[in-house]
Amino acid sequence: MTLEVLHPGAHSLLVDAGRPHSRSLGLPIGGAADQAAWKIANALVGNSPPQTALEIALSGPQLRATQDCVVALWGAPFDVRIDDTDIPAGRVMLLRAGQVLKIGGTPIGMRAYLTTPGGWIAPKILGSTSALAPIASGNPLTPANLPIPLPIRTNYLPEIQSARLLGNAASQTTNSAPTQLRILPGPHAQQFADVIWNERIFHVTPASNRMGLRLRGDPLRRTHGEILSEPVAPGTIQVTHDGQCIILGRDGQTIGGYPKIAHVIQADWDLLAQLRPEQALQLHPVSAADAHTALAARTQSLADWLARINASQ
Structure with missing residues (x-):
């Protein structure tokens, strides 16, 4: 185990590209609701092709590292803290054992994606790791790539602080204009x-x-x-x-x-x-x-x- 779920958030769900070939069975596509944000979050930790991520909706989880772990978050501009330190958007974060990642709310948008090198380990169901239920308190989140692949760049690209430059869907939603x-x-x-x-x-x-x-x-x-x-x-x-x-x-x-x-x-x-x-x-x-x-x-x-x-x- 690497991340222990202290609080699951409003609706935190493991997702990948989904099940586009299972609709003939009556199954929805599923997968990441915002595919672009999911892919960008994966790219920030070097995942190409993109891997399983944790989709966070409206209010995020609290996760405690039981060993060192690398993560990144991209999508809606959620408030992010490691213990008591605020973290800017688009940054690759190195969590040390014992530290708590706290993902709060977001003033605009709805969803963001928490990624780690190699993706999160999850069982495959009909060819997809997209979960059928959200995570719960006490659940473990385990990265596929341990130990941490080096070197890890924890600096962020200055230009991606502007979500609009990425065509981020969350940046196109406001609390006023339709x-x-x-x-x-x-x-x-x-x-x-x-x-x-x-x-x-x-x-x-x-x-x-x-x-x-x-x-x-x-x-x-x-x-x-x-x-x-x-x-x-x-x-x-x-x-x-x-x-x-x-x-x-x-x-x-x-x-x-x-x-x-x-x-x-x-x-x-x-x-x-x-x-x-x-x-x-x-x-x-x-x-x-x-x-x-x-x-x-x-x-x-x-x-x-x-x-x-x-x-x-």
Whole structure:
């Protein structure tokens, strides 16, 4: 054992890339909700390809080192302390035996990822180490690479202190201005009266989780009857009987019976992971060509930053 869980936090879950090939079995994709933050956190400790990380949501855990351990945290700007010392974002931290890593709350965003060289040891279930339940007090977290690989750089890259430079999804969420999500029309869009998306503001309700975001807003009026259950995917926007929207996340089901009015483009999926309760958001229709261009640009930007981080180590 290397890290002892003194307090698990609100919802701290071991995750990897997920189970994209198991949807035919009725299993959600799972894995890191904010894939870019997960990959950057891994790059900070030299993990290429990225390994199993601890996804931290809203309020983080307290972890005591039972032996020396290297970790890094990236994503939403959580308050981080080692014993009584504040630690800046983007820093690779060397925990000495007996020290306590305290991850508090975050003023914006929702999730961040705690990584260690080689990743955290976790059992594989259907080809993935993504856990089915969060960690609990008393659980051990054990790095795959022990003893600590040397040399270890504990300095951080000055430029990554600016989350916006990395296109960090958490930095695009605020407590005032609505977060902007781009959407494509869904197969049942015509079943609703004319919807002027740009004139609507939604709020994320507390009844949201990794399965999906429940939104609160002016009800959408449907003009058709019931539909048969059909396949759904992360990013699908469904409308419930009371006219409210649900946006499915990475743990969302594979089949749903609510009408699908729209779909969040893949380039904005990481944003979904960083939307917190009562966060305001707006939905903006784009073309399929715009969606492809946005995904290509985000993929290239992330690849460039991962290369810069890896080259600096």
